[in-house]
Amino acid sequence: MMATHLLPTFESDPGMTPTWIGLTFSGRAAALFAVLAGIGLALSTGKQVPFEGPALGAARRGIALRAGVIAAAGLTLGGLEVNLAIILVHYAVLFLCILPFLGLKPKALCIWAAGWMLASPVLAYLLRPWLMASSPQLILDHNPAWEDLGTPSQLLGDVFFTGYYPVFQWLSYLLVGLAIGRLPLTKARIPVLLLAGGTVLAVLAKALGVAAMENWGGRAALQQVLNAPDYPLDSLLQVNLAGVQQEGSWWWLATVAPHSGTTLDLAHTSGVAAAVVGACLLLGRLADWLNLDLLLPLRGAGAMTLTLYSVHVWVVAAFYLKPLPAGWTEEGMYFAHAATAVIVGMVFVLLKWRGPLEWLGHAANQLGRHSGSGLR
Secondary structure: OHHHHHHEOOOOOOEEEEEEHHHHOOOOHHHHHHHHHHHHHHHHOOOOOOHHHHHHHHHHHHHHHHHHHHHHHHHHHOOOOOOOOOOOOHHHHHHHHHHHHOOOOOOHHHHHHHHHHHHHHHHHHHHHHHHHHHOOOOOOOOOHHHHHHHHHHHHHHHHHHHHOOOOOHHHHHHHHHHHOOOOOOOOOOHHHHHHHHHHHHHHHHHHHHHHHHHHHHHHHHHHHHHOOOOOOHHHHHHHHHOOOEEEEEEEHHOOOOOOOOOOOHHHHHHHHHHHHHHHHHHHHHHHHHHHHOOOHHHHHHHOOOHHHHHHHHHHHHOOOOOOOOOOOOOHHHHHHHHHHHHHHHHHHHHHOOOHHHHHHHHHHHHHHHHHHHHHH
C-alpha cells in the first residue's frame, strides 16, 4: 500500500509505461487490506463457529461503534490536501454492511461471496450512468470529509458506487475474508489450500480478462468509447482503471484491470489475497518449527494498522505539492515510511501496547458489546 502511494505506478514517458510497482501491487494491496478486515471480524466473532443470539448481537453493536471510530478518522483525514485515495470511510461502511453476514458459516459465506462477485459489478454498471446523470452528480471527486455529511445523497452515491473503493462491489472482499476466517486455520491443509486455490483463481481470472481484451476484441471496443483519450488504454488496463467512466460498452465488465470492480478483478484480487494469507500461515508454521518469530515485523505493523495508516497519510499530505527535502528521493521516502511502520509496530507489540486509534476502536467495541446488557 505504501509503495503504491509513494512510488510511481507509471513511467513519465508519453506512453505511461507501467512500472513494476504498478504491475505488482496496484489493486492487490487494497484488496488484501479489505480481505484481512473480513478475516479479523471472523476471528473476533467466534472463529469457526460464529456467535449466535445475544453474543452475536453484542458483537454487531461493538463492530458498529468501532466502525464509527474508523469513519471519524477517515472523515478527518479527508480534509487534508493529499493526492491519495483514503479508504477509511469506505472501510467503515463495509464494516456496517457485513454485519448481517456475521452469523453465517463458511459454505453460506462462499455462496454469498461468489454471488456478490457475479452480480454486483453488473448492477453497478447499470446504476452508474443514472447516478452520474443526476444533478448534482453523485460523485465527490475528492476524499470524503466532514463537510460531505451535509450532502448525504452525494456522499452515499460516491461511497457505494462512484468512488475509488465502491462499497457495493467491495463487500465481496469482506465476504471472502469472513469465509477464510471461519475455516480451521490451524489445520495443516488449510494454508496449502488457500495458497494453491488462491493462486489458481488469480491466474485463471487474469488469463480470462487478458484473453477477453486482447484476443476477443474487448480492447478495440473499449478504445472507441474511452472517455479519457489522453490516457493509453493498454496502460490503464494493466495498472488502474479508477476514474475512468466505465460506460457505453458491456466489454467494461470483461476487464481484469486493477480497481475496475469487475467480476474478474474481484476474483483475481481475492485469489491473490487468499494466496498471501496462505503463504503467511505457512511461514508462521515454519517460524514455530524454528522457534523464531519470523512474522514479527508484519505482526507488529498489522496490530496497529489504523494508526500507522493515518500517520502515513498525514505525513504524505505534509509534503503534498512541496519538494522533497534535499537529498531525498521517492524511493528513500518509501523506505522511511515502511521502516518506521515496521519498527514502531514491533515496539508496540513487544511492549503489549495498543496504537492510539486501536485503543479508541477497542474501547468503542467494548462499549457496544456491553451496552445491551446494561440496558437490560
